Amino acid sequence: MARILVIDDDNMFRGMLKLLLGEEGYDVVEADDGLSGIKKFQQSCPDLVICDLIMPDKEGLETIQELQRLNHKVPIIAVSGGGEAGPGTYLELAKAMGARKAFSKPFIPRTFVEEVIDCIKS
Numbered sequence: 001m002a003r004i005l006v007i008d009d010d011n012m013f014r015g016m017l018k019l020l021l022g023e024e025g026y027d028v029v030e031a032d033d034g035l036s037g038i039k040k041f042q043q044s045c046p047d048l049v050i051c052d053l054i055m056p057d058k059e060g061l062e063t064i065q066e067l068q069r070l071n072h073k074v075p076i077i078a079v080s081g082g083g084e085a086g087p088g089t090y091l092e093l094a095k096a097m098g099a100r101k102a103f104s105k106p107f108i109p110r111t112f113v114e115e116v117i118d119c120i121k122s
Contacts, residue, residue, distance in 0.1 A: 001025055001026065003027045003028075003029060003044055003045070004027070004029070004048045004049070004116070006021075006030050007031045007034060007036075007037030007040075007049065007051045008051075008055070008079070009033055009052060009055040009056060010052070014030045014032070017050065020112075020113060024116075029044045033056055033058060034058025034060065035057050037049075037051065037058075037067075038058070038066050038067065041070065041074075042070065046074060047074065048074065048076075048116065049067060049077070050077045050079060051076055051079070051094075051099070052079055052080060053078055053079070053080035053090045053091070053094055054081070060078065061093055061094060061097060064076055065098075067098075068098040075120070076098060076100060077099065077101045077102070077115065077116065077119060078090075078094035078095070078099040079103045079104075080094075080105060091103075100119055101115050101119060
């Protein structure tokens with residue numbers, strides 16, 4: 001069973017992803033900010049990371065850079081609601097920094113799960 005690390009400061013969003021991905025048979029590990037996400041990345045050795053971009057303590061772009069430094073082979077999916085600036089710029093930056101896919105919140109759950117499956121298979 002593949003392990004997915006979800007890094008997001010929104011408890012409801014993390015819970016929704018845990019339920020959605022758990023139904024697909026994935027083991028989901030949660031972190032509520034970038035700092036704890038990096039620790040859990042090192043502890044849990046995930047097959048995929050889903051990372052929000054706007055978070056307290058260590059924001060998503062910094063987190064993605066650090067995760068890439070630790071192990072550039074683990075695929076990352078960036079997600080963002082974008083805050084006041086909108087998600088577009090942040091998501092493009094995340095892809096430039098190594099995120100394989102980028103999704104604007106909210107997204108269609110089935111489409112998102114299909115992209116998760118694709119990232120883990122490739």
